[in-house]
Amino acid sequence: MNRNIVSCGGVVIFKNRVLVLYKNQNGRHMGWVMPKGNIEQDETYKQAALREVKEESGVSARVIKYLGKTQYSFKAAPEQEIIFKTVHWYLMTTNSFYCKPQAEEFFADVGFYKQHEAYHLLKFHDERQIMRRAFAEYLNEIKKIKIKNAERTKAK
Numbered sequence: 001m002n003r004n005i006v007s008c009g010g011v012v013i014f015k016n017r018v019l020v021l022y023k024n025q026n027g028r029h030m031g032w033v034m035p036k037g038n039i040e041q042d043e044t045y046k047q048a049a050l051r052e053v054k055e056e057s058g059v060s061a062r063v064i065k066y067l068g069k070t071q072y073s074f075k076a077a078p079e080q081e082i083i084f085k086t087v088h089w090y091l092m093t094t095n096s097f098y099c100k101p102q103a104e105e106f107f108a109d110v111g112f113y114k115q116h117e118a119y120h121l122l123k124f125h126d127e128r129q130i131m132r133r134a135f136a137e138y139l140n141e142i143k144k145i146k147i148k149n150a151e152r153t154k155a156k
Contacts (some may be wrong), residue, residue: 001079001081002083003084006085006086007052007087008039008052009035010090012094014095014097014112018131019053021056024106034131036087046063049090055102055105056105057099057100059094059098059099062092063091064092068089069088071087091134097112
């Protein structure tokens with residue numbers, strides 16, 4: 001039997017650092033990931049991504065833009081059902097380094113890391129790639145803001 005699942009997540013950047021969480025389920029090393037999770041009833045993708053970031057990390061973020069989606073599949077125990085998962089990702093920012101891991105979901109640690117540190121920490125290739133895309137978009141957005149500010153200053 002196969003099943004399709006849609007999740008949403010956030011690549012949260014603050015002061016050129018990205019939010020990552022360490023999952024450790026019942027003493028089993030799970031690895032570093034970015035916040036993401038399933039959509040609840042009557043929720044938009046954006047709302048689900050913001051909620052998951054808040055629940056898993058304690059971070060109050062705001063969406064800058066949609067980044068794209070990643071897709072993967074895995075076998076779920078005990079029936080060895082094949083799960084096809086699509087994750088919709090959003091570039092987000094926040095106003096603070098404050099974060100707290102959600103123990104109920106087995107997150108043992110959370111923090112903001114430099115891009116190269118996060119790249120090496122992240123367990124999954126698709127998350128490393130979407131994080132790279134997010135940083136490129138983030139730097140583009142900062143450049144746009146600086147240009148607008150310079151034009152406003154010049155106009156005065």
